[in-house]
Amino acid sequence: MNIHRALISVWDKTGIVDFALQLKNRDISILATHGTSLFLKEHGIDVVEIDQFTGFPQLLDGRVKTMHPKIFAAVLARISDQNHLKQLSQLGIEPIDMVVVNLRPIPKVSDEKSLLESIDIGGVALLRAAAKNYRDVVPICDQKDYAFVIDSIDQCGDIVLQERRRLCAKAFFVCGEYDLAIYKVLSDLFAIES
Structure with a gap:
């Protein structure tokens, strides 16, 4: 099996308990952000x-x-x-093989402070990083892919390259749509014409 560690940070927790349990049952360790960690531990x-x-x-x-x-x-x-692996080893860092992120939704608000506080920064950065490195890290941003990922792991111990490419493209699309949604809300809020 090529997937040993997953990082999970999800706003929408739909399906994540079953998915995380399926990962654990396949001896994949899980890192999680605070809110996701509490939810999974519960x-x-x-x-x-x-x-x-x-x-x-x-x-x-x-x-x-x-x-x-x-x-x-x-x-x-x-x-x-080998240089990357050597650097990780020297720093005591083990690779992360899967990143599971869904982003905090952009609210339709009438004040700048509420909007800016709701913008997801770390999730977007994680998703982009995983997508950039899709050959080594599986980027997952859609609950609809959970079952497919588990099936693929069961069939071949990994996610085949063409499916990794599909997940990569989807991750960049989701990030782009997220940025566009922020732009639209800011344009309305600041009365900016495009």
Whole structure:
């Protein structure tokens, strides 16, 4: 099996308990952000919180959770690059093979502060990093892909390249749509004509 560690950070928890349980049943360890970790632990699923993995607490009322070099090195390392593996080893970092993220929705609000506080930064960055490194990291941003991913792991111990490419493209599409949604709300809020 090529997938050993998954990072999960989901706003919409639909289907995540069953998916995480399926991962655990296949000996895949799970890292999770605070809210996701609490949710999974409430359902009896053992996970490691991000701050335990990084040795660094979340900051600024939760604005900074996953933005840490230990997380991004684990996601962006090319497994085929011996120099990357050496650097990870020297720093005691184990690779992350799967990133499961769905983004906090952009609300239709009438005030700037509420909007800016609701924008997901870490989730978008994680999803983009995983998609950039799709050959080594499976980016998952849609609950509809959970069952397929488990089936693929059962069939071949991995996600085949063409499906990794599909998940990569979907992740970048989701990030682009997210940025566009922010742009539209800001344009309305600031009365900017495009």
